[in-house]
Amino acid sequence: xxxxxxxxxxATDSGATIELPQEEAAHLTRVLRLSAGARVxxxxxSGREWEATIDRTEKDAVAVTLExxxxxxxxxxxxxxxxxxxxxxxxxxxxxxxxxxxxxVAIRPVITTRTEVSAAAILRSHRIARWQRIAVSSAxxxxxxxxxxxxxxxxxxTALDTPDTRVMLVEPSxxxxxxxxxxxxxxxxxxxxxxxxxxxxxxELREADASGAILMTLGRTTLRADSVPLIxxxxxRVRWGDF
Amino acid sequence: xxxxxxxxxxATDSGATIELPQEEAAHLTRVLRLSAGARVxxxxxSGREWEATIDRTEKDAVAVTLExxxxxxxxxxxxxxxxxxxxxxxxxxxxxxxxxxxxxVAIRPVITTRTEVSAAAILRSHRIARWQRIAVSSAxxxxxxxxxxxxxxxxxxTALDTPDTRVMLVEPSxxxxxxxxxxxxxxxxxxxxxxxxxxxxxxELREADASGAILMTLGRTTLRADSVPLIxxxxxRVRWGDF
Numbered sequence: 001x002x003x004x005x006x007x008x009x010x011a012t013d014s015g016a017t018i019e020l021p022q023e024e025a026a027h028l029t030r031v032l033r034l035s036a037g038a039r040v041x042x043x044x045x046s047g048r049e050w051e052a053t054i055d056r057t058e059k060d061a062v063a064v065t066l067e068x069x070x071x072x073x074x075x076x077x078x079x080x081x082x083x084x085x086x087x088x089x090x091x092x093x094x095x096x097x098x099x100x101x102x103x104x105v106a107i108r109p110v111i112t113t114r115t116e117v118s119a120a121a122i123l124r125s126h127r128i129a130r131w132q133r134i135a136v137s138s139a140x141x142x143x144x145x146x147x148x149x150x151x152x153x154x155x156x157x158t159a160l161d162t163p164d165t166r167v168m169l170v171e172p173s174x175x176x177x178x179x180x181x182x183x184x185x186x187x188x189x190x191x192x193x194x195x196x197x198x199x200x201x202x203x204e205l206r207e208a209d210a211s212g213a214i215l216m217t218l219g220r221t222t223l224r225a226d227s228v229p230l231i232x233x234x235x236x237r238v239r240w241g242d243f
Numbered sequence: 244x245x246x247x248x249x250x251x252x253x254a255t256d257s258g259a260t261i262e263l264p265q266e267e268a269a270h271l272t273r274v275l276r277l278s279a280g281a282r283v284x285x286x287x288x289s290g291r292e293w294e295a296t297i298d299r300t301e302k303d304a305v306a307v308t309l310e311x312x313x314x315x316x317x318x319x320x321x322x323x324x325x326x327x328x329x330x331x332x333x334x335x336x337x338x339x340x341x342x343x344x345x346x347x348v349a350i351r352p353v354i355t356t357r358t359e360v361s362a363a364a365i366l367r368s369h370r371i372a373r374w375q376r377i378a379v380s381s382a383x384x385x386x387x388x389x390x391x392x393x394x395x396x397x398x399x400x401t402a403l404d405t406p407d408t409r410v411m412l413v414e415p416s417x418x419x420x421x422x423x424x425x426x427x428x429x430x431x432x433x434x435x436x437x438x439x440x441x442x443x444x445x446x447e448l449r450e451a452d453a454s455g456a457i458l459m460t461l462g463r464t465t466l467r468a469d470s471v472p473l474i475x476x477x478x479x480r481v482r483w484g485d486f
Contacts, residue, residue: 073463073464074463097467098467098470101464101465101466101467101470102464102474103464141465141467142465142466143463143464143465144464181481181486182484218486219486220316220317220386221344221345221385221386221387222344222385223344223385224340224341224344224384227341227344227473230470230473230474230477231473234473234474234478234481235477235486238424238478239481241425243424243461243462
């Protein structure tokens with residue numbers, strides 16, 4: 001069994017002794033029942049990872065000493081961010097978890113015309129913080145040393161406003177000129193845009209098209225909205241020779 | 244809104260008037276509240292689909308007349324069957340639903356050494372019938388006219404015994420020579436083998452290797468067991484130019 005992975009965003013240097021965040025400390029002492037001398041792996045969410053030893057533990061407080069830096073799991077060559085219309089209920093939890101596992105660098109929740117969740121509801125229910133915790137947990141489990149940032153919810157115009165190559169996934173039934181996966185060459189960095197259960201509106205498709213985004217269809221089958229990000233991310237990474 | 248899709252495995256000829264299966268009939272009359280004269284689409288699960296009109300309805304019984312045959316949603320060029328170690332709880336439900344959506348032609352549940360569900364438990368809980376109903380439902384929603392067959396649970400040797408090209412997904416950590424996705428050329432037909440949460444045993448890897456199966460790894464990230472079939476199917480279809 002390998003050493004448990006611990007997230008410490010302020011870890012920077014071998015040799016340093018640092019306090020772990022309270023949530024991580026509580027997990028080590030209460031769930032895993034580890035004490036001074038136990039070996040762990042510490043990653044900082046920005047791509048660095050260390051071997052470490054627990055220095056001392058108190059109630060919900062753990063200090064570890066960072067030792068040799070280790071090579072983190074490899075990240076995809078091409079950075080892909082996901083801009084995704086917020087799905088209903090807890091479907092976004094699975095989208096965040098899966099997207100992080102598939103190597104995404106950031107997630108931007110988007111409120112579109114047909115999104116059935118309001119920005120106010122997202123704020124009120126502290127969803128961004130929840131998705132950020134899920135991103136930490138998914139990075140931990142999948143072996144990544146990078147924790148993708150979950151942005152605050154934005155509108156489509158904000159999501160389109162990036163120097164990345166923008167690839168907007170459109171339904172085969174959409175009345176718009178689109179490319180197939182084979183016609184989307186590998187970019188330096190990409191933002192993948194995925195719409196809500198009800199799809200993009202014609203105005204949103206025109207807005208994206210006018211901004212220079214690539215409109216792409218994936219086959220002719222109807223896919224479930226909460227599986228689409230996972231399928232589209234896998235398809236792009238394979239298409240771009242990055243899997 | 245398009246006409247509801249109805250599954251009738253015994254539908255074969257335009258012009259015929261047929262009774263629908265009881266479950267389908269009940270859905271049309273009780274949930275959708277349709278009556279004589281309503282238009283539906285009938286598909287037979289073997290790849291054929293018709294426009295149809297409801298002829299008469301009684302309690303839980305509906306007769307429809309098949310009219311013009313319509314072109315069904317296109318199926319993948321390369322037929323892929325999925326042989327998957329049975330996952331715990333209701334995770335297999337999602338695997339079946341997603342695999343059908345992604346164009347699989349058949350699903351073979353496999354009991355491996357590390358599978359945590361017994362063949363007896365599968366029989367006792369009527370799981371095969373449940374998964375077959377999920378396959379019908381997923382075909383209906385995704386627009387496919389093909390309903391993949393769910394085989395009875397079998398052992399690995401039975402799953403390997405097929406003229407298809409067999410591609411067994413192995414973890415990057417497995418101590419075995421494996422190919423990457425890029426080195427798996429397009430076959431005429433394939434069976435994709437996916438292991439349980441705990442992975443294949445060394446003996447199972449040797450058994451597959453000795454039988455001529457291709458052992459393939461997908462990147463170096465740890466993926467969640469219930470997402471692996473969806474990711475692997477997408478990856479193979481894109482790699483084989485069939486998405």
